[in-house]
Amino acid sequence: MKIGLVGYGKMGRAIEEIAIERGHEILFKSNSVFPLNSKDIESVDVIIEFTKPDLAKQHIDLVLKYNTPIIVGTTGWNEQLKEVEESVKQSNGSLLYASNFSIGVNLFFELNRKLAELLGNYSDYKPSINEIHHTQKVDAPSGTAITLANDIIENNASYFSWVCSEGKVPHTANGQLGVVAHRIPDVPGTHTIAYTSDIDTISITHQAHNRRGFALGAVLAAEWIINKKGIYTISDMLKDL
Secondary structure: OEEEEEOOOHHHHHHHHHHHHOOOEEEEEEOOOOOOOHHHHHOOOEEEEOOOHHHHHHHHHHHHOOOOOEEEOOOOOHHHHHHHHHHHHHHOOEEEEOOOOOHHHHHHHHHHHHHHHHHHHOOOOEEEEEEEEOOOOOOOOOHHHHHHHHHHHHHOOOOOEEEEEEOOOOOOOOOEEEEEEEEOOOOOOEEEEEEEOOOOEEEEEEEOOOOHHHHHHHHHHHHHHOOOOEEEEHHHHHHHO
């Protein structure tokens, strides 16, 4: 399979390594110096995009014009999701996006939803989320933390919104879930959900040891989306696999 990489930072290099290990070819690597163009898009079977929140939609729109499938790992652009969904539909295109491509993290999502459901009737336990990422990560909180927070809200009727602070516990009102985002050099990603009462604390944590788990998930998604049409998430792929 011929793959194009849009974004060639640490994640892009990890994706390149795994893609080659799995027998694929990287035809181009686009970045701020060598921006994405139509010739590149038409030369590949699929594009994997890991860039910045303010660039994701323009990359998606450009790729969809050429009917090339695209995997999007950039986070922080979800307010534009409705527009993207309409673009995919109108172009009969193919797009898979995820807040996190790690298989382990997606199992962690399942645990989080179940724990939120179990503790929904125990108001003494107050949930909170703590996330740590490398200093190059632009968005805060992480897309993974947002998914975790939204899943708690969806499965626990006591909460209706979340609020985030960087480096400190945020002030929360009734019904608000607190998220703390830390940015520390060379941390691939750690997420902890804690339910704290006066008596005890129940917590679950996912800690990434390196970027290979995220990169492998992105390459698996690129393999999976070939010959499919529509907009998908990592959950669709995992159910199919």
